[in-house]
Each structure stands twice: as structure tokens, then as C-alpha cells.
Amino acid sequence: MQIAIVLFDRFTALDAVGPYEMLSRVPGAETVFVAERPGAVRNDSGSLALVADRALADVPAPDVVVVPGGPGQSAQMENGELLGRLRAADAASTWTTSVCTGSLLLAAAGLLTGRRATSHWLALDTLRTLGAEPTGERVVTDGKYVTAAGVSAGIDMGLTLLGRIAGDEHARAVQLLTEYDPRPPYDCGSPEKAPAAMVETWRARSRFILT
Amino acid sequence: MQIAIVLFDRFTALDAVGPYEMLSRVPGAETVFVAERPGAVRNDSGSLALVADRALADVPAPDVVVVPGGPGQSAQMENGELLGRLRAADAASTWTTSVCTGSLLLAAAGLLTGRRATSHWLALDTLRTLGAEPTGERVVTDGKYVTAAGVSAGIDMGLTLLGRIAGDEHARAVQLLTEYDPRPPYDCGSPEKAPAAMVETWRARSRFILT
Numbered sequence: 432m433q434i435a436i437v438l439f440d441r442f443t444a445l446d447a448v449g450p451y452e453m454l455s456r457v458p459g460a461e462t463v464f465v466a467e468r469p470g471a472v473r474n475d476s477g478s479l480a481l482v483a484d485r486a487l488a489d490v491p492a493p494d495v496v497v498v499p500g501g502p503g504q505s506a507q508m509e510n511g512e513l514l515g516r517l518r519a520a521d522a523a524s525t526w527t528t529s530v531c532t533g534s535l536l537l538a539a540a541g542l543l544t545g546r547r548a549t550s551h552w553l554a555l556d557t558l559r560t561l562g563a564e565p566t567g568e569r570v571v572t573d574g575k576y577v578t579a580a581g582v583s584a585g586i587d588m589g590l591t592l593l594g595r596i597a598g599d600e601h602a603r604a605v606q607l608l609t610e611y612d613p614r615p616p617y618d619c620g621s622p623e624k625a626p627a628a629m630v631e632t633w634r635a636r637s638r639f640i641l642t
Numbered sequence: 643m644q645i646a647i648v649l650f651d652r653f654t655a656l657d658a659v660g661p662y663e664m665l666s667r668v669p670g671a672e673t674v675f676v677a678e679r680p681g682a683v684r685n686d687s688g689s690l691a692l693v694a695d696r697a698l699a700d701v702p703a704p705d706v707v708v709v710p711g712g713p714g715q716s717a718q719m720e721n722g723e724l725l726g727r728l729r730a731a732d733a734a735s736t737w738t739t740s741v742c743t744g745s746l747l748l749a750a751a752g753l754l755t756g757r758r759a760t761s762h763w764l765a766l767d768t769l770r771t772l773g774a775e776p777t778g779e780r781v782v783t784d785g786k787y788v789t790a791a792g793v794s795a796g797i798d799m800g801l802t803l804l805g806r807i808a809g810d811e812h813a814r815a816v817q818l819l820t821e822y823d824p825r826p827p828y829d830c831g832s833p834e835k836a837p838a839a840m841v842e843t844w845r846a847r848s849r850f851i852l853t
Contacts (some may be wrong), residue, residue: 443663444659444662444663445659445660445662445663445797445820448655448656448659448660448690449656449659451655451656451690452654452655452656452793452794455687455689455690461689462687462689462690463689464689464690471682471693476666476673478666478672478673478674478675478695479659479662479666479673479675479692479693480692480693480695481690481691481692481693482682482690482691482692482693484689484691531821551821552821569821569823569825570825570827580821581819581820581821582663582819582820582821582822583663583797583820583821583822583823583824584821586656586794586824587824587825587826587827590826590827590828591827594827594828599828602827602828603828603830603836603840604830604840604844606826606828606830606831606836607830607831607832607833607836607840607841607844608792608793608844609656609792609793609794609831610742610762610763610780610791610792610793610794610795610831610832611793611794611824611826611831612780612794612826612831612832612835613794613797613798613822613824613826613831614780614781614798615798615801615817615822615823615824616781616798616801616802616805616813617801617805617810617813617814617817619814619815619817619818620817620818620820620821620822620823620824621818621821621823622818624823625814625817625818629814629815629818630818633815633818633819
């Protein structure tokens with residue numbers, strides 16, 4: 432089994448590394464970070480680079496595809512070569528997945544048309560305009576497409592998918608070994624839980640966040 | 643404000659990237675990944691490299707130091723130069739922090755002697771032999787030392803510390819923007835919650851995991 436995680440300029444690091452830390456523990460699987468060209472790829476803030484070890488073109492048929500999000504996704508939505516490679520990878524994949532605004536890339540590639548899916552809460556309207564059917568769930572599975580809400584939701588997506596691939600017992604052991612027993616110090620992690628004024632402030636600013 | 647995240651061979655990626663995603667959002671702060679030498683640093687499984695943009699020696703007095711854990715920490719406990727650099731950084735820091743077995747490095751550097759601290763649940767006994775006073779909490783603050791339990795606990799540590807540095811309102815906004823409203827698909831993320839047989843299995847194997 433081969434798992435490919437797709438990097439692009441100005442991705443969000445936790446979007447990629449959250450599911451990576453779970454899915455890379457599929458027994459016997461090879462996990463590989465890919466990008467249009469091999470080499471270091473800078474994240475949204477510019478202060479972290481992850482290394483893409485291989486070119487997307489050289490990993491043409493992964494079993495699992497993971498597409499993170501981040502402010503850089505908007506530029507990639509115009510990148511016909513990348514979208515074409517995502518379509519080609521999807522044609523052979525067992526699972527095609529995304530975190531955060533990564534689902535906008537899958538949708539732009541035409542892969543989520545008419546499918547239930549999710550994205551960062553600030554991107555759900557855009558996801559709908561791209562033909563998907565957004566839901567409010569944190570992790571959405573529709574056939575082989577597994578999409579996660581914003582940033583940290585990729586950990587839940589990764590652990591969920593790990594259970595589907597490697598079995599519940601193995602996934603539980605990975606949860607124990609990564610001590611994934613979260614205790615956020617605040618309870619403000621979704622638009623339903625945050626103060627309405629904070630949600631509205633960020634909705635108003637979202638055109639800048641997402642571009 | 644300068645935040646330095648310390649990489650070393652065979653670190654665990656989420657240990658570093660979890661707190662990074664929170665702490666890098668301190669307004670106006672510079673976050674920098676450091677290692678003994680600049681360049682790509684491979685994680686525990688070898689399938690991911692993060693780039694250390696600067697040498698530890700060139701970032702001598704960060705305000706916040708973050709030390710991740712991972713299987714590679716045991717080799718670093720013998721690395722006098724690294725431990726010396728951690729001591730020097732700590733001498734000037736406002737906050738000295740760790741995730742997972744990163745606390746063993748802080749303890750080996752003599753920084754946690756007599757202090758309440760935590761680590762990966764499989765490393766708490768070792769932490770005690772190094773002079774710290776382990777607790778069962780997920781995030782432990784003792785003076786300027788903030789230590790987190792295993793792997794994913796670094797996110798809780800990062801968000802907690804973000805609140806201390808930048809204020810609760812800012813930290814809540816970051817929680818909302820990163821949708822940190824976790825919903826693990828299982829409830830097996832701590833030794834208290836996991837089946838006893840699973841816990842015992844991993845305790846028996848832990849000498850291989852931690853080395």
C-alpha cells in the first residue's frame with residue numbers, strides 16, 4: 432500500500448502532518464510526500480518547509496491520496512497540471528482524502544461533484560459552488576472520498592481512515608501510542624461553539640484568509 | 643518574540659508540528675525550526691523531513707523553546723553539545739517546553755530537577771529517574787517549564803501556552819480557525835482509557851519504542 436500526501440506552496444502544516452502521523456502507521460504501507468517537483472515546500476506562514484521526496488508524476492497510482500489545505504490552495508485551483516494529476520491519482524486510488532480547504536482542490540478537479548463532503552467552516556459555501564454537497568460533520572465519508580473539516584480535523588480523519596484500512600484494534604493502539612486523548616483548554620473550536628461576534632468577524636475577513 | 647522548535651534525527655513529526663501550528667500564531671512572533679546543523683531532518687519513520695532553517699548555535703536566546711520527542715531522543719540524551727545548547731537557550735528563555743519524550747531531553751539537561759513535568763505515558767518512569775516529578779496531567783506547567791504528554795498532547799500544550807502569551811481571546815480565535823474541536827473516533831487515547839491488555843502489551847514493548 433502506498434500513501435501519498437500532496438504538498439503545494441503555502442499549505443497548512445498540521446493539515447498534512449495530522450493525518451500523516453496516523454496513516455503512516457498502516458502496517459507495511461509506504462508513505463510519501465509528493466509535490467509538483469521534489470524538494471522543500473514552504474507552508475502558509477513561510478516559517479516551515481516540509482520535503483517532498485518525490486514528484487507527483489513519479490507517484491502516479493497511490494492507494495491513498497491526502498490533499499491538505501491552506502491559503503495556497505486558491506492558486507492551485509488554477510493549476511491545471513496539478514488538478515490533472517489529482518484526477519489521474521484518483522482514478523487508481525482506493526481512498527481519496529482531504530483536510531480543510533484541500534477539498535476545494537478535489538472539487539475543482541471535479542472529484543466531489545454531487546458528493547457529500549466538508550472543508551474548513553469558512554470554505555463550505557465555496558465547496559458548494561464547486562458542486563459538492565457540504566455537511567457540518569467533522570469527517571465525511573462518501574464512497575472512497577473522505578474529507579475533513581479545518582486543520583486539526585485531519586487527525587480525526589486520519590485515525591478514522593486508519594481504522595477502515597488496518598482495523599479498529601490497530602487504530603486504537605495508534606490512538607494510545609499517540610496519546611490522542613485531546614483536552615483543549617478552551618471550547619471554541621467550531622462556529623457553533625464560538626461566540627457569534629467572533630464567528631462574524633472571521634467570516635468578514637475570510638476572503639483574506641482563504642486567498 | 644522568537645520561538646525556536648528543536649529538531650533532531652528521528653523526532654516525531656506531530657510532536658513538533660502540533661505546537662508549531664498554535665504557537666506560530668503569536669502575533670508578531672518569529673518562529674524558527676532549528677537543529678544542530680541547518681538542513682532537512684528526518685523523522686522517526688524516515689518518510690518525512692522537516693527543514694531546520696537555522697543552527698541552534700545561531701538562535702542562542704529564543705523566548706520560547708519547544709523540544710519535541712520521538713525515538714531519536716535516546717541518542718540525543720548522550721549528545722552533550724545539544725544538551726549544552728538547550729541549557730544555554732533555557733538560561734535566556736521565557737518559556738521552555740517539551741512534547742512527549744522531549745521532556746527526557748530537558749531532564750537530561752538538568753532543567754527539570756525537582757519540577758513537576760510529564761512525558762509520553764511510557765516514559766514517565768524514565769522521567770522520574772532523571773530527577774523530575776511526573777504527573778498524570780496532559781499539560782503540566784511548573785514555573786516557565788511547560789511539558790506535554792505524548793505526541794498529540796503538544797497541540798493542547800501549544801494552545802495553552804498561546805493563551806498565556808497572547809491572551810485567551812486570541813487563543814480562542816486560533817482554536818476556531820484551526821477547528822480544534824476534536825472528535826476522536828475511538829476512546830482509547832490514554833492508558834486509563836485503553837484496555838489493560840493493550841496497555842500491558844505496549845509496556846512490554848516500550849523498550850523498543852523508546853529506543
